[in-house]
Amino acid sequence: MQDVPHIPVLYREVLENFSDVKSGIIIDCTMGYGGHSSMILEANPHIKLIGIDQDQTAIDFSTNRLKKYGDRAEIRKGRFSSVIKDIIKECGVGNIRGVLADIGVSSLQLDQKDRGFSYESDNLDMRMDRDAPLSAMSVVNDYSTKELERVIWEYGELRNYKKIASFIALNRPFSSAKELSDALSPMLPKDKRIHPATLLMQAIRIEVNNELGELESLLESIKEAKFSNAKIAIISFHSLEDRVVKNTFTKWKENCICPPEAMRCLCANNYSLGKILTKKPIMAQDDELKQNPRSRSAKMRVFNMESQK
Structure with missing residues (x-):
C-alpha cells in the first residue's frame, strides 16, 4: 500500500x-x-x-x-x-x-476485511492491536449470555439486547462477522442511513478494544x-x-x-x-x-x- x-x-x-x-x-x-x-x-x-x-x-x-x-x-x-x-x-x-x-x-481498518471490523468480514477479530489477547471471536463465542447482554446494551444501546444475546448464545459458534450480522439481521433495527448490524458491530468492537x-x-x-x-x-x-x-x-x-x-x-x-x-x-x-x-x-x-x- x-x-x-x-x-x-x-x-x-x-x-x-x-x-x-x-x-x-x-x-x-x-x-x-x-x-x-x-x-x-x-x-x-x-x-x-x-x-x-x-x-x-x-x-x-x-x-x-x-x-x-x-x-x-x-x-x-x-x-x-x-x-x-x-x-x-x-x-x-x-x-x-x-x-x-x-x-x-x-x-x-474498516475496509480491510481481514481485520474483521466490517459486517461483511469473513472473520471475527476487531483488534486494533493484533497482539492483544481479546478478539471479537472470544466475545461472541465465549462470553456468557449476561456478559453479552451488558456489551450489547451498554455499547450498542440496542433495546432488544436480551433477545440478541440469547440468540447468539443459542446459535454459536460464529466464525465471521458476516455470518453473525446475516443471522441477526431480522432482529436488528432498520435505518436507511446505516447497515442494521452497525450498532452490534460497534458494541463488540468497543468491548474488544476497551475504547x-x-x-x-x-x-x-x-x-x-x-x-x-x-x-x-x-x-x-x-x-x-x-x-x-x-x-x-x-x-x-x-x-x-x-x-x-x-x-x-x-x-x-x-x-x-x-x-x-x-x-x-x-x-x-x-x-x-x-x-x-x-x-x-x-x-x-x-x-x-x-x-x-
Missing part, C-alpha cells in the same frame, strides 16, 4: 484549531495512517509531532509517510492512555501545546498533567464517546467542585482547568459529507488547558 485513498475526518477544522500553535509538541494519540499527522506537520513547520498507535500495520505505513519530516515526527506504539503518560514525563508539560485524538476505528475505558483514561491523564497552555481536540463517532468528552470538558471548566447540595462554596473556587472552545461540537461540512459519508457521525470538541492558579 503506497497511497492512502483516505482524507482524515474534519481535516480543515483540525488544522484551524491548531493553527496558532507555532512551536512545541503536538501529540496525535490516534495516528493511524498519518493523515492528520502529516497535515499538521505541513501546516505547522516549527512544531514536533509525536504519533501514537497500537496497529503495527498503520505504524509501518506512517513511518514511511512521515520520514520526510525527519526528527520533527516521532512514532510510539501502544495504547494512547498509557503512552501519553510517558511522553508527558519525558518531554515536560510546558513543551506540549496540543493533543489530538480521533477516537474509534479508521476507514482503512471507552481508553478514552476515559486519556482524559484523566490530560487532567492530571495540568498543561499550562495546550489545546485538547477530541473527535468521536458515536454518542457514548461524545457524552464522555462533553461531560469531562464541562467539569474541567468549572471553578467550583463543591457538591450541588452544598449551601456555600468550600473548595476555594479556583479549580478550572481552562475553557471550552466549542459550545457545540464541530461537524463535517457538506462537501466533506459528500466526499466521505462516514464523516457524518464525527463530532469534535476542543478545550484549551490554561495555566493553573
